[in-house]
Amino acid sequence: MTKPDLLPGTLDMLILKTLTRAPLHGYGIALSIKRISQDVLTVEEGSLYPALQRLLLQAWVKAEWKMTDTNRRARFYTLTAAGRKQLGAELNQFHQLIAAITRVLQDA
Amino acid sequence: MPNKLHRFFNKLFFFARRQKFDADLAEEMAYHRELKQRDLQQADPTLTPQDARYATNREFGNATVLKEQSRDVVAFWFETTLQDFRFALRQLRKNLGFTVTAILMLALGMAASIAIFAFVDAALLKPLPYKDPNRLVGVFERVPLENREDSNLSIPDYLDWKKRNVSFTALEAFDGTSVMLQRSDGVETVRVGRVSDGFFRVLGVAPILGRDFLTGEDLLSAPRTAMLSYSAWQTRFASDPGVIGKSVTIEGHPTVIIGVLPREFHFIPVEPADFWLTLHPEGHCDLSRGCHGIYGVGRLKEGVTIQQALADTKSIASQLEKEYPDTNRGQGANVVPLTRYIVGDFRPILLMLLAGAGLLLAIAAINIASLLLVRTESRRRELAVRGALGASPSRLIRQFVTEALVLVGTGAILGTVAAFWTTRLLTHLVPEDLLAHMAFWQHLTFSPRVFTFAALIAAFAAILFSLTPTVRTNMPEMREGLAEGSRGSAGNAWRRIGSKLVVLELATAVILLVIAGLLGKSLYRLLHVDVGFQPDHIATMFVAAPTATYGKPEQAIALHRLILDKLHQVPGVKAVGMSSALPIDGWGNTTWFRVIGRPWNGEHEEVAQRDVSTEYFTALGAKVVRGRLFNDNDQKSSPQVAIINRAFEKKYFPSEDALTKQISYLSTPPVPIQIVGVVEDIKEGQLDSGMYPALYFPFLQEPDNYFMLAVRTSQAETSVIPTLAAAIRQLDPQIAATRGASMDDLIRNSPMAYIHRSSAWLVAGFASLALLLSVVGLYGVIAYSVSQRTREIGVRMALGAQQSSVYRLILGEAGRLTTLGVLIGLACAVGAAAAMQALLFGVRSWDLPTLAAVAIILSAAALLASYIPARRAASVDPVVALRAE
DSSP states (O other): OOOOOOOTTHHHHHHHHHHHHSOBOHHHHHHHHHHHTTTSOOOOGGGHHHHHHHHHHTTSEEEEEEEOTTSOEEEEEEEOHHHHHHHHHHHHHHHHHHHHHHHHHHHO | OHHHHHHHHHHHHHHHTHHHHHHHHHHHHHHHHHHHHHHHHHHOTTSOHHHHHHHHHHHHOOHHHHHHHHHHHHSOHHHHHHHHHHHHHHHHHHTHHHHHHHHHHHHHHHHHHHHHHHHHIIIIISOOSSSSGGGEEEEEEEOSSSOOSOBOBOHHHHHHHHHHOSSEEEEEEEEEEEEEEEETTEEEEEEEEEEOTTHHHHHTOOOSEEOOOOTTTTSTTSOOEEEEOHHHHHHHHTTOGGGTTOEEEETTEEEEEEEEOOTTOOOTTTOSOSEEEEOOOOHHHHHOTTOOOBEEEEEEOTTOOHHHHHHHHHHHHHHHHHHOHHHHTTOEEEEEEHHHHHHGGGHHHHHHHHHHHHHHHHHHHHHHHHHHHHHHHHTHHHHHHHHHTTOOHHHHHHHHHHHHHHHHHHHHHHHHHHHHHHHHHHHHHSOHHHHHTTGGGTTOOOOHHHHHHHHHHHHHHHHHHHHHHHHTOOHHHHHHHHHHOOOTTTTHHHHHHHHHHHHHHHHHHHHHHHHHHHHHHHHHHHHTSOOSSOOTTEEEEEEEOOHHHHOSHHHHHHHHHHHHHHHHTSTTEEEEEEESSOTTSOSOSEEEEEETTSOOSSOOEEEEEEEEOTTHHHHHTOOEEEEOOOOTTOOSSSOOEEEEEHHHHHHHOSSSOGGGOEEEOSOSSOOOEEEEEEEOOOOOSOTTSOOOOEEEEETTTSOOSEEEEEEEESSOHHHHHHHHHHHHHHHOTTSEEEEEEEHHHHHHTSHHHHHHHHHHHHHHHHHHHHHHHHHHHHHHHHHHHHHHTHHHHHHHHHTTOOHHHHHHHHHHHHHHHHHHHHHHHHHHHHHHHHHTGGGOSSOOTTOHHHHHHHHHHHHHHHHHHHHHHHHHHHTOOHHHHHHTO
């Protein structure tokens, strides 16, 4: 079965949303998205990293090296206040868009 | 924009810690994959660690690409550009031969185009140095007989046109002439413009010093005033600002200098003019309605078109026809844009030159494009590797664009600089007198238009050279390039296209070389044509004695005797001849005549007429066929006599003895003139003209105070000229002896010789550029062929091939192309030369020595160009060549 492609521009939003629960490292983010979407949304895992740089650059997330449970160094990303605000704005836009599309589809 | 600022500082932060950024990214990606692999193995224990790693990498994606993308997110735009640029430089340096060749070719092509465009720009695009020149028109008469659109006006007609027209804000008059300027040590003839008072006002030109002519200052009653040209102010008055108000004596009239014209001012129909005088109409011609000596220039009124102005002047002309039927019958009118009147003659030749330069540029561009194509072929593996390692197609294309920009940028700068010096050189090569007729090229500078033109060419070249390699690199193919690592097929495309182009270029060079050769040879023939006399050791000059003192026949005769005696005292002088016109000047100065004793019904038999002194034929070294020359007894009081030339005899007395014949001017009753001699034809007209009938009369019977001197000397004639001029001035400082030149120089610089010489040089210039480009093109093809075949050659040599056979292999390839190019070129050249046979003199279009010489020159150059790569091929070390794979 082919999996649906991610809607363009939604990856940033998904990352931000994932980080609202807890700070995560890259692999954690990928796992989390996969699990919560029940395997429907799988991103090419590596593409998380350019996206994360984008978010870092906008200062919507922060990155910190921390020790994991297995005593390994890993880079954890945390949502910033600006990031939370951005997420709100993006969600708002997204919901409006979905609602509009849904209305059109039901009407037809 | 705090957000933007924020981003900028973040970028700066990342930029400063670029190494840490890379290390962090690599570490977290590695950690990611480690966890992933662990999870995969836990989920499916049957998986081997190797398979798990493959699966991980598959799901993670291309790490190199992702790192690059991540870096792009945080990098400044110029960082990758800089990286591309550095890489481009490295690539170009690695292949120095290609780089230098490409840049030089581009520079050459651009230099030729830009230089010629600079000339075109200055002549055709740059507005004339007048106010609003598009509203200015030349106003002329038009006569049905002459096929000229700019016949001159008479002053009375001009004054009527000026008064009656409703089309011009102002209509002014101008004319160029020579006058005598009094100097402390004698007189000098100078070129002057003669204009109506409002001439400079209508052009919108103001003097930089002093004042303009005032209204009414051009009337005979007004005191005489003059304006100085900028160059005359510099050379004659050492740029002295106190020159205003000074008086000079021109034609015996004290004339006050009132102004100096701007440096950039020129008025080509009159140039070179040192002084600008006012009309001051006097004398028969100025006052007569039938004597046409001036031209009109007008400024159109607001909203008046040229057609309306033309209709207006035409109606005035027809009114005048009715009012003055004697003088004005058939005198029409014409109005043309002043710009066309001034630069119109230059347009076709300039545009032709521009087209030629464009062709050269196109050849150069094609050469470079094909070299690039080959280079791309040989870089397939590099591209495949970079692609496999994660360079995106756009990134690879950007690399090509960067390389093209480096090439074009360097070439364009070199080309523009070279063009600048070329224009400098060319304007210095043109004789100053001639340059004055092309005054728009004096002080030639590169205008913004020229730079825009250069930039446009460069942009076009950059686009072409960026696109060329990308055409050959579609991405799927790249994997094959990697797989095969093949080289054998690399040069094939090039050998197909490139060698055809090179043959074409070689043929073009051959055509141009042949034409240049033929023009050069016709110049030689022209200069060595039989002129009917001995042109060496003859000094010539123009003598003008004031009419007031020497105008009467007996005064002129007395002067002539004085000059004869005086000049015979100059050491080395063997014979002193005087004539109303010198040979090689034109078949003009004609007269009508009739043969006495033959029926005559008013026909106009027209022949050239020369009034010559006793020693004239001796001085020229002309040959007497029969009869006698003039002697000092042929005077006003004695019977009138004439000498005819061979052509005259052949035409009018084919079967009779001319010496028994008498002729007459068309007077009633006829006054008989006895023919006393026949001379061998002297070339009175242009070098390439035929021989026409000519009549010579004795100077003593037709005296004049203006005449040409031809003095035969035993010394170097140019060194005698100043002595002769000084001797004449000693007789009377009021006599002008000017335009001193040797007869050889007159022949060398005659218009026909000049046209041949300049076109020969011009075509030769283009031909050598074409030769250079085509040879470089050939070098390119062969050099690349060699570089593509290094392995093949290595194998051959490893198997025992001798160096000589490698030479034969490479030179044979070059030889085939050259032979083909030369043959095609020669065939076309003969055709082209036949088409321009009218321009050739004494040379056939299939002149074998020229054709052979061109073939040899081109073959030698081609051999030289292909010898370099052939030597490289022959010195290939088989071990290195094979290991290089």
